[in-house]
Amino acid sequence: MNRHVSHPASHILQRAHKSNDSRYSTQRSSRPPNSEPERRPSVTCLRCRRDGRTALRYLITLLLFQGPAQKYVYTALGQLKEDTVANVFGVVTFFKLPYRSKGTDFCSVVTILDQSNVKLKCTFFSGNQDALPRIYKIGDIVRFHRIKIQRFNDELQGISSSGFSALVFEGTVDAPLIPRTASKSYNFTTEDQKTVETLRNWQLGLQNFTSSRRNLSNVQPGQYFDLICQLVGKAEIDKASYLLKVWDGTRCSTLQWKVYVEDYALEGDRDSITRLQDLAIDVLVYDNHVELAKSLKIGSCIVIHNVHAKWHNTGGENQGHDTYLEFHLHGGTCYGRGISVPPEDDSDVKELQKVLDAVGIVSDVTTPHIQLSQMSPPFDALKRCQQLFVTVLPAHQQWQITPLNNIAKSKAPQKFRIRARLKSFQPHHLYQSVKLHCTKCNSLLDAPDEQSLTKIFEDRSNGSPITNTTNTFWYRSEVWNTGNLDNRAVAIHFVKKYDDLQNPENSLIMVEGASFKELCKLSTHFNTIIPVKSKEENLELDLSAPFLIQGKKWLYGCMKCSNIKSLEELKSLLLETGWDAMEMAKALGVELLTHLFVMNFILEDETGSLKAYLWRESERFFQIPPSEILMDSDLQEKLHMIMSVLCPSTKQIGEYPWMDCCIRSYNSNVGGKEQICYEVFDTLLSVPDLDTIK
């Protein structure tokens, strides 16, 4: 046994001797009875050959990470005496994070409480910031060794004395008993474990102090609170203030104030910042906090202590209508103000990370859909979040949010960013929202639905007999008799390219006499169809029906603005590849009509409501082509689902999702009457659930 241990031990002793390390030298001083065996074990040097066996025993003990068998005495806070040095346990009721004092050291102020119901305010100094107690949360349990008790302002006060050391434990019952400490070796007995556990249980029953930690979803305006959160962006505002963009996976239900930052000044991943724009808050930190804020790493979990949720002051008359919140970390260290970075193994950090990961997955539209019910709690917040990601502002996310009642008071034209719920919308039959718009004459027509198209083509085939066509050099004609009761004839004129007929999927055909259903069938096989009719042995366009059909796209021309030319003009396109609808419209003198969804939204926030149109940017908003939806039942279903997410009529309005929208106001003359209209622009829907629907 001796042989085994003597080598490493004597090696260490020799090294200790060389470096004159006082830890291994004999030192008998007039220390208090409980003093520091863990830091300065009373060991005799091997080279001196005095009491070598004792020295070895100590070293072996040290190597095995066990403190010497010295027993510490702990004093209840109610039993402390002036001008003594004591060891104490306690629950943290207040603390200031270490900060640079005006002297040479860092300083930290900690108030603790124990079962004697006596509080002790302590002030600790150290040149090494890490040596100060690592407290992150009210309720943490601490063990202090060698604090000097003295009187100040008629109260007993604790202060760090020579050899001061601290252990800190999480205050939650059942959290791991891992001490946070800068001490390389420390004594922690099973009795100490019991003391920590007893204090954890004891503080559960305490009414008097509660942690001021809040989630963003339960912050009340005017409150000061501690926030554990992840840093997603940061930016220097000026010398005395710094911006932190943070989120905690929950959503603040009050409208928030956003700080304007030039794009180049903002640090952080743009995609994350955009994706989280509705969940992340802007916190402005001031003065002494700026230096630390600068050093924070994007993505890290931090605690901001004593954040102030303050009503935004517009400075105007309508103080009562201010509806959004600013978040500030004011300068100074009063009330424990500061920013801390808890260790990654901290229970609260792990919990936060779990929630953020899950919310991230749900909000990330590129990952497969995950059933919320398959996830473990706590995911009520998640469901809330998922609802909230319903819009994205690609261009103007830095704009401040304007309450709806302020918009109604403003003159036009102007642009705003709003946050509102969709209280109702019109038309309810979604097919009625599909319109044809002429950008030239600004006319707006209903897009013909299936029924009207059936009628249009029925009338047409009844009205005009099939031409006696002869084949020409640029098309070849075939006539079929339907063989149905109506004994109708359908003519198809196959357009040749390079003097040749193409495969159906590349072909342009001109069709005469076909019904709506037949055209639908033909459109699934042929690349492009132009419905035509005969007039005096010639084929011609008729804009009362679609001028061109390409798959699910049925395109129309403006009857007023088009200047129809002969179909022979198509010959100019015969040498080009493909059949470009725009080129064909141009060749035939057709002014194409644009398909739009035109909807009327009643938007509502806490301050009022606003009627806004969605039309010119409706395709961008829904990311559904309105030119195809009438021929595509999947797209129709998708639009229905979107509208039922935005405006779920089975729920209370309080449960409707919030939408961030850009709104522009403009003056419009309707029936000789000037009025201000509002239109949604630069806004995209982003409903993760729906991305699985194609």
Add this chain to the structure above:
DNA sequence: GGTTAGGCTTTG
């Protein structure tokens, strides 16, 4: 070895 700060009714 001295000094530092000595929570507290906050607010850009």
